[in-house]
Amino acid sequence: KAGVTQTPRYLIKTRGQQVTLSCSPISGHRSVSWYQQTPGQGLQFLFEYFSETQRNKGNFPGRFSGRQFSNSRSEMNVSTLELGDSALYLCASSLAGPRGTSYGYTFGSGTRLTVV
């Protein structure tokens, strides 16, 4: 079966611009999570969507937002980009379960965002 697809793979943006990243999960996976990975902070949780609803949110400013469509595809948006937003943004899909159940993630290859 096809894996998790993230587009684009690489992106260079200027400070102050905004960016939209896309994620197509594995067919049948209704939960999509987004993470930011940097050398200094590791993987930091951004948010998780299930059935078009944001279920969980990490400690990121409101400039970071996301959404999920009826086909489970998800997008995340970062507005007013800052230099510190340069990172690898990873999307992960998983089967969904009740609160407290954690199925394994399948990650995409990520989008490498560079803000200059």
Place this chain on the structure above:
Amino acid sequence: TQLLEQSPQFLSIQEGENLTVYCNSSSVFSSLQWYRQEPGEGPVLLVTVVTGGEVKKLKRLTFQFGDARKDSSLHITAAQPGDTGLYLCAGGSYNNNDMRFGAGTRLTVKP
């Protein structure tokens, strides 16, 4: 501050050696997962452990979940260059469905 502390941060060994990496927390987890990540790619799930004291083996890799569900270890026997990568542990919460990751152990196995 990482919710999950992984040690060591870096590990460089020769092919054929054994090694253990650790994942510790003060929090109790509903489950714990281990991933391996290679440069330029997303992490790949190796194992999920859900029961305190559980031990799982995957070929040369042995994973253990602590009795109190607060810590875990990954032991690799006879390491090979193909084991090189960033090993990440991730803990699941009882209150939601997201996983929180440790900073990782970067393993290099030299031929």
